[in-house]
Amino acid sequence: MTATRPSGSTWSGNHRYRAAEVLLPADADELAEVVTSHARVRVQATRHTFNDVADSDDVLVSLERMPTRIDVGGDRVRVEGLVTFAQLAPVIEAEGRALHNLGSLPHISVAGAAATGTHGSGLRNGNLSSAVEALEILDADGRTHRVDRDHAWFPAAALGIGAFGVVTAVELRTEPTYTVTQQAYTGVSWDDIVGDCDRVFGSSRSVSVFTTWGDPAHDLVWAKSDTGEPTWVEELGGRPVGDDIHLGRIRTVDNTTPRGTPGPWHTRLPHFRADALPSDGDEIQSEYFVPFASAREALAAVRAIAPGFHDQLLVTELRTVAADGLWLSPAFERDVLAIHFTWRNDTDGVLSALPGIEAALAPFDARPHWGKAFTMPGERILESLPRANEFDAIAREADPRGVFRNPFLQRVFGG
Ligand SMILES: Cc1cc2nc3c(=O)[nH]c(=O)nc-3n(C[C@H](O)[C@H](O)[C@H](O)COP(=O)(O)OP(=O)(O)OC[C@H]3O[C@@H](n4cnc5c(N)ncnc54)[C@H](O)[C@@H]3O)c2cc1C
Incomplete structure (x- = not known):
């Protein structure tokens, strides 16, 4: 008989799965039996989403007991x-x-x-x-x-x-x-960040900008370079930060990957180490994708309404994603700027903040992250994704x- 466990909640606890239980098949035959014998099935993986995308109104299945070749x-x-x-x-x-x-x-x-x-x-x-x-x-x-x-x-x-x-x-x-060297810098002005997004986001293999939309002390450029130290940030006034850094209102304590020394790609590209709790833990996340070509205008639109969501926000992270051809991809056929929000774990507060952000980003045909909290109606999402x-x-x-x-x-x- 297939083992089961309670369906539990998402990693941050913001969504309690409605499914009756999680079935845990141990091999391919048991998995096929589970799938063919239930009316509705969804897969629960590591539960790091912030909505009910992984949920089911019947049962969930997890592959956690299956072979991992x-x-x-x-x-x-x-x-x-x-x-x-x-x-x-x-x-x-x-x-x-x-x-x-x-x-x-x-x-x-x-x-x-x-x-x-x-x-x-x-x-x-x-x-x-x-x-x-x-x-x-x-x-x-x-x-x-x-x-x-x-x-x-x-x-x-x-x-x-x-x-x-x-x-x-x-x-x-x-x-x-390949080898990556990363460093996080304070001291780059917001005007320089939005004034030349091509330079900021294009000068290293991977660049994140953290901000709380107003307090310059919270603005941080975190650059990951495959061609040595990302010293170009210092030309913009950036100063390397110390060991435990603040990501906006999140204080990281011994959970980030090493900065200032080269290392294999997988030990530097993630911000958070595999053996530590990532991010804050007590949080909700949202993210919207706008054309990179509209980055400056989209950032100005969000900044204009930022005082309205200031109390809910822990930090915003800005990143870029290259275009692809996948029909539901937020980067479908366009290079995008990803505007991310880590919120306090207060569902009502987040749900009251999101419509204003979605309205501000509507002129840019924003697409939501499928795994994070959003309130955009389905029709609007479908309009933004032509396939x-x-x-x-x-x-x-x-x-x-x-x-x-x-x-x-x-x-x-x-x-
Ligand atoms: C601290 C933190 C940091 C994050 N950082 C990032 C980030 O840098 N970038 C980013 O884009 N997102 C980020 N996320 C969001 C998250 O990682 C992604 O949305 C991802 O989908 C979570 O994967 P999961 O394995 O936890 O999937 P789950 O939440 O368990 O499932 C996600 C979806 O995938 C489906 N699924 C999973 N496995 C299977 C399968 N085997 N077969 C069929 N369907 C399957 C599920 O049904 C569900 O629809 C972050 C989340 C957290 C908590």
């Missing part, structure tokens, strides 16, 4: 089950390979990150879904499909928000390993009984 070969790595980036990265590094980028934390699963378009930063770096070369997906009838770049489902399923079935394996593109209706059609074709539909998908796509 990692096979490295040529310019690919294939991972099975609930493998996290923390588990994957050292294995490919040992083979002299690397991923093109990582998110701010390595604790999350490869399949969950790909499903939501999780991203790091870099004008030339696509999100993590853009490194997907193939997926193995178990459908509602217990059949496995290998969906590679030639498969009709690919541009939908590679960033599929769980709509196609259970992803049992992911193949990612790798590149030769979203094709996504919906192909997902319904792949899952005609709607086993993997959940209230989140129904809100966005209807039905």
